[in-house]
Amino acid sequence: xxxxxxxxxxxxxxxxxxxxxxxxxxxxxxxxxxxxxxxxxxxxxxxxxxxxxxxxxxxxxxxxxxxxxxxxxxxxxxxxxxxxxxxxxxxxxxxxxxxxxxxxxxxxxxxxxxxxxxxxxxxxxxxxxxxxxxxxxxxxxxxxxxxxxxxxxxxxxxxxxxxxxxxxxxxxxxxxxxxxxxxxxxxxxxxxxxxxxxxxxxxxxxxxxxxxxxxxxxxxxxxxxxxxxxxxxxxxxxxxxxxxxxxxxxxxxxxxxxxxxxxxxxxxxxxxxxxxxxxxxxxxxxxxxxxxxxxxxxxxxxxxxxxxxxxx
Numbered sequence: 001x002x003x004x005x006x007x008x009x010x011x012x013x014x015x016x017x018x019x020x021x022x023x024x025x026x027x028x029x030x031x032x033x034x035x036x037x038x039x040x041x042x043x044x045x046x047x048x049x050x051x052x053x054x055x056x057x058x059x060x061x062x063x064x065x066x067x068x069x070x071x072x073x074x075x076x077x078x079x080x081x082x083x084x085x086x087x088x089x090x091x092x093x094x095x096x097x098x099x100x101x102x103x104x105x106x107x108x109x110x111x112x113x114x115x116x117x118x119x120x121x122x123x124x125x126x127x128x129x130x131x132x133x134x135x136x137x138x139x140x141x142x143x144x145x146x147x148x149x150x151x152x153x154x155x156x157x158x159x160x161x162x163x164x165x166x167x168x169x170x171x172x173x174x175x176x177x178x179x180x181x182x183x184x185x186x187x188x189x190x191x192x193x194x195x196x197x198x199x200x201x202x203x204x205x206x207x208x209x210x211x212x213x214x215x216x217x218x219x220x221x222x223x224x225x226x227x228x229x230x231x232x233x234x235x236x237x238x239x240x241x242x243x244x245x246x247x248x249x250x251x252x253x254x255x256x257x258x259x260x261x262x263x264x265x266x267x268x269x270x271x272x273x274x275x276x277x278x279x280x281x282x283x284x285x286x287x288x289x290x291x292x293x294x295x296x297x298x299x300x301x302x303x304x305x306x307x308x309x310x311x312x
Contacts, residue, residue, distance in 0.1 A: 017284045024283070025058035027207035028169065032197035035067040036214050037273045038107050044114050047212065050279040051174075052118040059283075060169045062200060063122075064177045065111060066193035067102040074098050085143050087248035091152040091190040099190045103178040111176050122174045125164070127181030127196065128188065132165070134158040135181045135189050155181050155189030157196070162203035194256035202263035209260045210269045210282065211253055217270045217291035222247045231292040234261055257293050268293040 031051065038044045054061050068089065072082045075098045083090040091099065108124045115122035127133030135155035143149045168175045179196040182188045194211060201209040218237070220227040222245050232240075234257075240246050241254050257268045271278045271290035278289045 020284045021057045024207060026060060028060045028062065028201075028204045029054065029208045029210060029283075030062045030064065030197050030201035030204065030206045031210045031212065031279075032064045032193055033066070033212040033273065034193070034214065035065070035069045035071070035102075035107060037212055038065065038067075038110055039069060041114075043273060044110060045117075046276075047273055047279065048111065048114040048118055048120070050277060052115070052120045053280060054283065055120050055174055062165055062169070062175050062177065062204065062206075063111065064179060064193055064197040064200065065103075065107055066179065067099070067107045070102045070106060071095070071098050074102055084248070085149050085151070087251040088151065088154070088192060089190070090149075091154050093153070096153045096188060096190060099180060100188065103180050108176060108178050115174065115176070120174055121172060122176050123168055124176050124178070125168075126178035127191065130161070130164050132161055132177075133181040133191070133196065133199070134161075134184070135191060136183050137187065137189060153187075153189055155183070155191045157181075157191065157199050160199050160203040162200070165200065165204060192252050192256070194253050195259070198256035198260040198263075198265070201260050201265045206265055208267050208269060208283075209257075209265050210271065210279065211256070212271055212273050212279065213249075213253070214272060214274060215247070215250065215270070216272045216275070217289075218250065218293070219245070221245060222250075229291050230288070231294065231297055233294055233297045234258060236297075237293060261293065261295050266294065 033047060037047050051061055051063060075082050075095060080094045080098065082095065104126050112122050112124050125132060135157050138151050138154045138156045140148050140150040165175050177196065179191045179193040180188060181191050197209060216225060217228050218232060219225065220229055237254055237257065241251065246254055253270065260268050269282050269290055269292055271282050275289045282288045282290060
């Protein structure tokens with residue numbers, strides 16, 4: 001390929017991205033990435049390079065991270081068994097200690113170090129810091145099988161103090177949020193990172209909530225990776241869940257998506273970190289790479305539906 005061809009490609013890409021940059025500049029995106037993204041330096045860097053570009057073009061990003069695989073691995077190394085019910089972790093005392101080490105220690109620090117390398121001014125924070133998230137311990141609940149389940153030191157969110165995040169965003173900082181929180185008495189609680197991201201997105205009136213997963217998006221058939229759904233609404237998402245066509249790991253995400261859409265977030269995207277540059281493609285192209293979830297697909301224009309549900 002000639003140098004002129006290279007230049008033409010670069011210029012064409014910039015021209016193509018310009019309308020999206022104008023559209024999203026100074027808007028808030030809440031991005032949630034699971035722990036599998038941060039399993040090694042290469043996947044961490046690949047995502048954070050994309051996040052850095054969003055920040056540099058003026059999009060105000062809040063990154064919420066999980067740490068499930070790392071927590072399971074460390075618990076196993078320490079001789080503790082991890083228990084999951086309906087895709088959610090049961091957090092006993094040992095599991096809570098592991099979560100603190102992994103979430104507030106290993107992963108948050110790793111993300112911040114990657115941001116330092118990329119010149120992104122990031123600040124690590126958890127739900128405990130400055131009362132960002134107020135929560136209470138979840139009482140025993142019935143699971144999908146009708147059994148009573150005590151999830152242990154797991155929290156349900158009462159409120160989010162979004163002003164703490166706005167202060168950072170207004171100073172051109174990028175908050176990197178660990179989902180650990182606590183109650184009014186200082187008892188530490190583990191909260192699902194998807195749930196935290198949805199609550200933060202709602203309180204910040206975010207333009208988008210983007211869930212970065214290891215799956216390609218939401219699938220029509222959980223056993224068929226080729227059955228990717230380009231766009232879907234809340235009613236259809238509920239139908240998929242009720243019919244058993246959502247994998248266990250997708251169930252908490254579906255609940256978070258419902259929560260975000262019900263509380264004012266207009267668009268939720270589910271994308272895969274395994275697809276190269278998936279975040280940039282989802283934000284800066286019509287086609288996107290994953291699944292867009294909205295309140296009602298009838299509200300999408302014909303052009304949006306033809307292009308997979310992305311904004312023009």
